[in-house]
Amino acid sequence: MTLANQLTLLRIILIPLFVVVFYLPFQWAHFASAMIFSVAAITDWADGYVARKYNQSTPFGAFLDPVADKLMVAIALLLLVGLHHHSAWFAAAAAVIVGREIVISALREWMAELGQRASVAVSYIGKIKTTLQMTAIIVLLIDHPYLLIPGYIALAGAAILTLWSMIIYLRAAWPFLSVNSVSK
Template sequence: MPTDLPNLLTISRIAAIPVMVAFAAIGAPWADMAACIVFAAAGITDYFDGKIARDRGVTSSFGRMLDPIADKLLVGAALMMLVGLDRLSHAALYPSIVIMLREIAVSGLREYLAELRVGLPVTRLAKWKTGFQMGAVGTLLAGDTGARTIGLGFLPISLIGEAGLWVAAVLTLATGWDYLQAGLNHAGQADAAATAAASPGETAARP
């Protein structure tokens, strides 16, 4: 049910997006740090909604549908804000593009496999990808200016965030390739089954 705690946490992740965007748009150091905190808090719910659902045995189709959507909306909104506010270097645009394209591709793949009643399991590598991605984006939202508000101005925060974004992009390509192979295998099996089912009819129709 949508009112279960895990689903409420997932919904809160979506609700956090306009708050994060509003803080990032202000452009003040304290607002940059606030955007980072909101993003981090929303990212943490991604761990707890799944854990609580498994521990309590309250997994639902609604949660399975909305959870990956919430993640993609959160990360996509954050990356677009960073690009739009010129908070990323030109080099960091490339891993951002890779991440966004992978999310779109995997979403399309999941939609296709759903028609075949096949699910894509979340691998351990995909979890690492999510961890690096969330950490990198959150760090970039804070940036060097936000870091100064908590006494970390001596660290190259933006550089650290961009390095994490590159790591996330590499992991994104690896997990995306795994998912693509799984999708191609299922598609091949579905085509083979359809061909086999059609063959007897074709044979019978011949004189």
């Protein structure tokens, strides 16, 4: 078990703790859940760094890392939608982010079956989207009145970049998605 894989597993182990802390009946619960999410976000960066720097990339890690990322983000957004239940645009932004993750995960899996996974590799826009998304989630988890507007702006920006990056990935995959290319 490599250090990179251990960091990924830590991210998954943090999920139940994150949820329990979020719902604790204490004033500091949301701040503490934001700190747990922050640790998870740091492990997301750290596991990739460690895997590349120390040549610790493994098939298990390649499978588990994106699963851990998507679980943490989807669960955080689900909790936040409950917290901001009065806001239809908030629910729509969360649905765009989660929906895109499902679509792109399926697209990457399908492209890998065609031997074209590199066509839909993570892009620079995707990295910016992830950074903005993680920042938005952390700020919104803190649930402080002065941070709501910046959090909403960051979430809206993340949702826009989510759509933009999805379009980029779909355009790259389009030649392989068309009916003519499949039948050839």
